[in-house]
Each structure stands twice: as structure tokens, then as C-alpha cells.
Amino acid sequence: MKLYDVAIIGAGVIGTSIARELSRYRLNIALLEKEEELAFGVSKSNSGIIHPGTQNPPDSLKGKLCVQGNFLIRKISKELGLDFKEAGELIVSFNEGETKELLRLKEEAEILGVPGLRIVDKAWLRQHEPNLNSEAVCGLYAPTAGIISPYRLVYALAENAVRNGVEIYAETKAVNIARSDKYFEIDTSGGMYRARYLINAAGLFADDISGMLGICDFKIKPRKGEEFILDKKKENLAKHLIFPLPSKTSKGVLIIKTADGNPMIGPTAEEGEDKEDLSTSEAGLNKVLMSARRLIPAVDEKDIIAYFAGLRPWSGNDFIIRHETKTHGFINVAGIQSPGLTASPAIALMVCNILNKAGLGLKRKFIFRSHRKKTIHLFEIPLSKTKDLIKRDHSYGDIVCRCEMVSAKEIRDAIKAGARTMDGIKFRTRSQAGRCHGSFCTTRIMKILSEETKTPLVEITKRGKGSEIIKENRSTERERV
């Protein structure tokens, strides 16, 4: 059996960031994921905000890693061919009391080293954010805030990590872990894995994984957030990422424009127990609508085309990133709630340092392939460019998803890059995610997926086993598949 230098449990943004960072070194690395595809846990329902570092206590680990991550993500997104849009953040104040609080936030953020902060007045707001509630008195403007597609970041990190030698195993759920003298034995649903060092990036289930090695001093609590996506035709609703003043438990209900160009409102913040409860509720919708309209009154319920819920893996007020010295070689990376996405590149560096200190020799490879070719999305490029692409490859003109303008070529590319489910294709391409919500394109995408992966149509799933789309194929052509 192969002995890996490092095994990482969990292929969300933290696991893949660490894997990619470690792939610079001469190491055998295995990345284990329990779901059918990567980013199907916490990362898939992230809003994609790259935070500037505001709204964190100045002495917090997450604050420091956030500021550092905001800086690092720019280089990473260039290397990996991802769009990082520096939209800037506005935290809005509606009265004198809130303005005082805003000034306190500014001070704290400046201690953390957040660059470019300034207070902007009513006139500035009116000019730069015309849809904002006219009762807003001023705002804290943080220019370095931005937006990225959270799942496309994970997929790009994973692709690049694989290119540099990392082995990724999906549908591989750790069920038991034992520590022998020299290595960890990870018993999974996909067989046994052995590794000298073990990194726990299991998101919501990090406490379970840690518990398998007898370290039970933290609990992960799911804190649910419901998000609502608006039609792309309202893309100019907000120009910046707009925040209210934060509460004790969350940053409040925001209005942002996602990396895909849709405005999004949310999230709520509900404490729960069930780590698989991704339901959305009427109460959640009403709360989000009410809070969003306080920021931008023109938010219209009729423009909602999709909604989802995500669970923040919350454990106390700060991240837990540490070498468990009593179980040498075991590193917990747990409780990575907001601003985890932003902090992820900094977390990866920190984990490399921890591993180095713990005795894992980090020797650089002669060749590290830092760059990944940009994936083409027609919705991101002007029609003149689309014309050239269609000349090069006819199937760019074969549009499968009309709401979001996704071609057969993009669907096939997504599958070639690893998509195995309808959701995996959705996250990579935005097909099925528009205003018709897949009513028109589902059958075509199912057929392409079936063809490319040589999978019978009845086995095509939404997001893994148990979520098959259809029950039976009664077509006379079914023998062909």
C-alpha cells in the first residue's frame, strides 16, 4: 500500500488550497473527499466575497489571515485563470450611533492593515451607489473587497494541484483513523489510505474527524445562511458589495453581485444542530427581503430566480489551526467560517509552515506548474470574441442553456475537467442556474453527460448517489447508451 507524505481530508476551498500549496514540494499527497464532487460541502454555498479584512477583531487569527489572503488571492486568481473582480465594499450607516460604530470598525481594520479605508459621505453614496437607500448618512468604503466564484476557485485549485502531482479521491469518506508509530491509517468508504501527516479540513465534520483521533476539545456548530439570487437583468442593482453594520453573530444581510453577474441578497444566520439541513424557509426569505430593502429599496421579490442555504462551520469566535502535538503529524484546520474563503491562501501557507516545523521536509520541486489555462465562459466575453471562438470550434455556437448562454462546448469542457453530476456542471458553467432553472436545458445536459461519461441516463444524478434525476428509461433507443 502506498504511503503518502500528507493526506488531506476534505476537498473544499481549504483542502484544495492546502493541496495546491503543498504541491510545490517533493511530496506524495492524497486529497480525500466524501462527496461525489469537490466543493460540494461548505464551499458550494459560499457567497464568493473576498473580504478586505474589516469586521474582524484586530487580535484575531482570522483577521490577520483575511488581510493576507485578500492580498494573495490576486496572484492566485491570475495564475489559475480566474476572474477576481475588485468591486469594493461599503458598510452603510443610517444614523449617528451607527456612524460611531463605523469609525470604530475603521480603526480596528486599520490596526489589521486593511488598505485604502475611508469614510464616504451622502453625496459620494448618491453618485457611486444610486440605488442605495437615500436615508443612508455615510459609509465605510474598503476598496480592496472583491468577488470570486467560490466553486470555480476550488475546481481550479484542484486541477492545478492534480497537474502538480496531487491525487484526489472523491466519494471517499473517512470512517475511522488510527495512528501507528510511523503513520496514520485512514479507513475510508473507498479503502485504506496511509499517510505520515494528516490534515483535517473536513469543514462541518472537522470535529468528527478530530474525534477519531481522540481530540474532542472543539465542536463544529452549523450556522445556517439562506441566500437569494436575482435575475441577471438586474445586474446593476448594486455596484459595490453593500453591508449593513455587523451584528455579534454575522455580517448581516448583504447585497452583492456574484462572480456570475447576478445580484444576490442574504444571508440569514440561524443556529442549528443538523449539519445536513440545507432547507430554506419563508421566514428566511422575509427576513432577507426586509433587511435587503433597508439597503436598497428597489429589491423586488419577483426578480428572485434561485435560492439556497449554506452552513457555516462555526466553532467559537476564531479559526482553529494547530498542530496537535500529542498526536504528532495531525493538523486541525477547523471552524473555518467567514472569512474562510478569503483567508484560504493564507491558511494554506500557515499549514505549510506548521508541517515544516513538525518535521515534514519541504523541498521545492524543480518544476512547479503554477499556471492553469483560463476556462472559457461565453457569458463573460463580448460577442465579437464569441464569433472568433465559434469559428475555431463550431460547438461554441451550439447553445444548450439559453438563459445563461452556455454552449455544448462549455458543458463538454466541464465534464472533461471532472464534472460528474448535474450540479457539478451547474457550478462550473452556470447552465441550469438561470431564470428557467433548467426547465429547458436539463434533458440536453443529461444526454451530454451520459454520452461523455458513458453512464446510463438513469444513473445521472443531481449531486451524487441517491439524487438520480429520472426513475426509468423507457425509450426504445435506450440500448444505445
Added chain:
Amino acid sequence: MIKRDLVIVGGGPSGMAAAISAHENGVKDILLIERDQYLGGILNQCVHTGFGINYFKEILTGPEYAGRFIEKVKSIPDIEVSLKSLAVRLTNDKTITFLKPGKLETIKAKALVMATGCREKTREMIHIPGTRPAGVFSAGLAQKLINIEGLLPGREVVIVGSGDIGLIMARRFALEGAKVKAIIEIQKESRGLLRNMVQCVEDFDIPVYFNHKISWIYGKDRVEKVSVVKVDNDFNEIPGTLFEIKCDTILVSVGLIPENELIEMAGVSIEGDRTSAPGIFVCGNSFKIYDMVDSATEDSMLTGKLAAEYIRNL
């Protein structure tokens, strides 16, 4: 840039009617753009009967009704059909851009008829709370899966909405041997045609719950059950009326919306029976939602005539 006299976007019954009528009224250069691989639009998946009663004084299936127009269109050499062609941009000077395999084309038309049809309201638009498992379909998608692809989406079905599509799909599932457990309608009566209530629901003993709504969808990976609750006339839930139905599939059939995104994005608005841009016309379900294709055909014939007159008077 290529110039054409008349460009019609949409090769469903309305677009075809407009094309035929424009030709009858003297337009000799017509381009008909259709996004699908064949003409006929949504009628191709409507294998049930009931089409043509007014227009042809005959009872036809959807494909039969469409077939008559397809033959007619094909017999007119002045109408050029471009299939697998999706219009992606329209400007108010009647310039339209469309994509097709191997080609992106921009055309300046003397007149344009938009016959782009409609889409269904989704679960998301009516905010049904609960989980988001596989097994929630729009009625039209389920119809396409069964009638065009031969794929059975589910075995135990609950249908939300008692409009015609929902009723017809109740019967379709019953005919395929699936169990239709309930039709849930928030209004106090059906929005569908009486004949469909009789032929699709009563004849198959399918229970209909008026003044009810789904209050929660359950199921992690696939739909497992729904909870249903009675509502008053203001759609408020009535306490103590909640019950559950086990099912693996939910069909959402709660209405149609005209697909007018291209017109909207061109800054053109629909005012009464015309648009704010001279020479741009809208017909069929993208103009308003029709109960009967026969009426859409008749109105679209008129639109074709108006477009022809517009071109003649230029």
C-alpha cells in the same frame, strides 16, 4: 452586415403563422430563426389532443397541428429557416444577433417579429420552502422527458397547480403507470379548462386539494414527501390542517411567463398590441399567455400582416 426584409425569431406555431401571413401579404424575403433542432416549438411535446378545434375545425395532437404549419413553411421558398439558432442580442434599430453551431450572425432587418414563447414559473419563483432535492420538475420539463425522451421522471407524483399543463401531466403520469397522489391548488378552483378537469383528473380519480399549498419539501437527495396545509382565501395557513404525502416527485405547474428578455434588454417595451420600437412586433406567448394555440395562430397571422404593411410603407 447582412440585410433582410423580415426576421422572425421563434419557429413555434406563432412564429410560423406570422411568417406564412407576412408572405401572403407580399413579403418576399423572410428569415425564420428557431433555437431548437426542429420547427414546432412546444407543440412537439404536446402529444395529447385538443389542438385545432377552432382553427381547423378538427381535433389534432400538438405535433399534428405543428406539422401542418411546418409543411406550409417548407413549401414557401421565400421563407428561409435557420434551426439551432439562438438570438442573443436585439437592438431597437432592428438589428439582431444569433448564434448557431459554427456561426454568429448579425442581421439588420426592415421589420422584426419576436415570437419567442414563454417559460414556466419555477419552484423558486413561488418560494416553496424546504430542501432542494432531485425530483422537483417544472411540468413542461417532465412532459419533455416523457414524451420526447421516453424517460420516466418519477413514480409517486404530487402536482402543484391545477392549470392545464398540470392537469394534462397528471393524466400523462397516470397513463405511464405512475401514481399521481394529489394535485395541490392554492386557489379555490382550477385555472384549467373544464374538459381537462374531467378528462385528466376525474376520469383518473386523482385527488385535487383546492385552497391548499405545499408548506415544506422533504428529502435530502431525492424528494421523499411533502407537507400540505389548507389556506384561507387570503392564502394564510389554517392551523391544524397540516398533513403529509409521501412522494418521489413534485411537478410545479403554476403558470407561464412571456419570454421577453431580448426586448427588455433592447430597452423596448410592449404597449398594448405593439412595441415602443416601430417595426418590432411581438406575437404568440411572448406577447401574452394564450389558453389555446388556435387563438395564438389567429393573432399571429395578424401580426404577420402588420409587419408586411410596415415594410411596404417604408
